[in-house]
Amino acid sequence: MVAKAAARGLGGTIRRMAQNNKRVGVIGLGSMGIGIAQSLLREGFDVAGADVVEAQRERFRQAGGRAVAQPREAAEGASAVFSVVVNAAQNDAVLFGEGGSAEAMAPGTVFVSCCTVDPAYPPKTAARLAERGVLYLDAPISGGAVKAAAGRLTVMGAGAPEAFAAAEPALAAVAEKVFRIADRPGPGSAVKLINQLLAGVHIAAASEAMALAAKLGLDLPTVYEVITASAGNSWMFENRVPHILEGDYQPRSAVNIFTKDLGIVVDSARANQFPVPIAGAAMQMFLMAAAAGMGRDDDASVVRVYQKLAGIELPTQD
């Protein structure tokens, strides 16, 4: 009880510090990062956004943000630094590489790690940052680019109460729902991994189902209408099948994201000596799509793997 009260007291102090410091860094201005940065701007934060690509920086400047090239510059003087990069290697680079942010963060600053990583990564990295007094919030996100831009993400948070306290004002600006999954980093990424297993399998299953429907000569919009009102529905079926019905494979989220995320699922399961045959089968479908040159296309492109094999007719844009 005493320890809890003390922690709460410390949390309160940090929260007040954070509330007084409206400077926040966002590293990675891709489709999710730019949305997070814009949501923070909208809520009155002083946001420095870093990206290696000048076009992304320019886009952020035009949205009224302060764009910088190096992670270190985004972190200087910030109370919270969001990392919205693609994977653990990039996360390491923006922290500890040349021009990295770790050295620029003052003690008490919180590093909010949003990317999907193996659950073994956050505790390891949190320990490295703890040496400098920097807090780590394991904070994978869900919701897609539209919700990111609207400040309505879901955060699967895990970390020390002080890390949550320091991140709280900024999180409130970017998320509709912040789950507090554990009081140590790691379980946030583990729950995200479970989510990505399901999401990946559901996209592959939706693709397989719609491809078979086409092969059976069914009217695809009718199939969509019936399934979304039946027990075969999934969030991904409902969200991705319209891309197939419109023949629109412009990437909202790319095939390569799932070769990566199902790769993390399969690797992490194997490291735990645990079989995941369904996720394994789904990963192979995404790999087939990537092998066929669709890696940067929308992830609903898995349906075009079946098309390539079986010559089914699918809707096209025009």
Add this chain to the structure above:
Amino acid sequence: MVAKAAARGLGGTIRRMAQNNKRVGVIGLGSMGIGIAQSLLREGFDVAGADVVEAQRERFRQAGGRAVAQPREAAEGASAVFSVVVNAAQNDAVLFGEGGSAEAMAPGTVFVSCCTVDPAYPPKTAARLAERGVLYLDAPISGGAVKAAAGRLTVMGAGAPEAFAAAEPALAAVAEKVFRIADRPGPGSAVKLINQLLAGVHIAAASEAMALAAKLGLDLPTVYEVITASAGNSWMFENRVPHILEGDYQPRSAVNIFTKDLGIVVDSARANQFPVPIAGAAMQMFLMAAAAGMGRDDDASVVRVYQKLAGIELPTQD
């Protein structure tokens, strides 16, 4: 246009005939059939329910129904005969076997086939019944036992306008939603097959995901809460994972239903020379559950296959 108007006129005549004849037969008084029969009773129909099992007949008698042993008795004098048996072989038996219903149905009667069958079956069987002037409605159902009992099923209907017209009053008593997928029998079963592909894969994926979550040491109710609010959600995840959280494998719908239905998916796809690797992987998981002696247990038992292999801890009832 003339043909359409004539059909509409005929449909109107049949509808009026059907509305005057409140006698309906229900063959198969399992968890779905009994709900359908009770919903019809509730709406004032004179229902004869047939089942080979005396215990099922007794249950129906106690609900106020007229229970008979032979399909033929259920069909006599009825305007519509629902078949709610398990598969195509049983459907053939209740139609054309000893004591079968086909001979007892007067011309203009509609046979409403609710079970999940290969899409090639309905046109074949419809043609046999047409020789006697009996109509055939390809009418697979979705929704589970609770919705069946409440008269709130989804019907994936396909058949001639006259078949729909003859079945309409009875369908209104058992279904909340009647899709008119095509004006010939077959496509209803094809859409149901697509639904079962997705439903089966989603149950297997939910099981795999929750098993991996247990292996990673996550708190399972928390995982359920986060996933049902995230993009990894599915109708089946939301519906079946509570069975896992409660450790309750009393069958709401059994493993054997999915070894059968995914079997139809895989067989039908193979007959069309079409690959379904995700459905194939899911079917193997249901077969593993059946092989391990869980065939009659709830279909969420797939999670216990992973438990059997990897020794994870799952909630138990006590």
